[in-house]
Amino acid sequence: MRHPAIVVALIASCLSAGAFAADKNPVAHGRYLVAIGGCNDCHTPGYAQQGEQIPEQNRLTGAALGFSGPWGVSYPTNLRLSAARMSEAEWLAKARRNGLPPMPWTALQAMSKDDLGAVYRYLRALGPAGEAAPLALAPGQPIPTPHFVFVPQDPSPMLTATPGPQ
Template identity: 50%
Template sequence: MKKRIICGSAAILLTGLSAAMFSAAASRSHEQAAPAIETPRQVIETVVVERGRYLARTAGCNDCHTPGYAGSGGAVPETNWLVGDSIGWQGAWGTTYPINLRLFMQQLTPEQWLIVARKPARPPMPWFALRDMTDQDLLAIYHYVRSLGPAGEAAPSYLPPGEVSATPVVKFPG
């Protein structure tokens, strides 16, 4: 019997609170517009993009693909993230440059990205880290990078072994 009384009292209390909230909201509606309500799809997209942002930061994407990121301890505005770099990485394989992911991702479908992300890449790209990620993680990175929009210029092209770079390089012994 006590459970019914408690449940009934709770229902009356909740009904009263709900009525008070709707009444307060209605009285304020003349003063200001109610905030937009996100659809479930928008909420999912926001969660996916935030997951991609987290993964891009923690997987070290910015360390190479964002100029000045590693040297500044990550103190680069997000608007400048993942635009590639002109500092080359030179070793026995030649000279590679961190590509501009913001331009690159705009050219790919999600399906194409999953294929590209799992293919071996020239050093020092840790392609095996991407290979070992789940499809959901890779797609989160994809949607995050695309959400940033295109920015910056294309990075210099790969140079075969023996060709001299016109930009600074980090040399690997080899």
């Protein structure tokens, strides 16, 4: 090995990176993952309109604003009640399964066990609050709540009438 000092320095930096990950405060890390994962967009009521103005203690309580599509209607779960009811192992199993759109299930499946555990710790630290979201509806059922319609729409007629490039 021609540059043992460099190898030693690289190993030392890997070890210290590992130590940093282990020392990280899981609740703070969970808060960070929720922020970069965009979880509030759907799981916090009113977040689309008020965004970061919503105090943290009111967040992630689920929404009775449904998402309607070919799957029926799904409702963003009250994650604080979910975490309060589940052990960490149950949470990991739940987070790794598949469910209805538009929940980005693949994003959770791609998260490491430690990251999912940190999100769980953050939700537990926030504590249970709010009501359970409505249950999902099968396709064709009447929809008793406000909802987004997740179905592709045609372009505006005015635009389709515009001649394309010659």
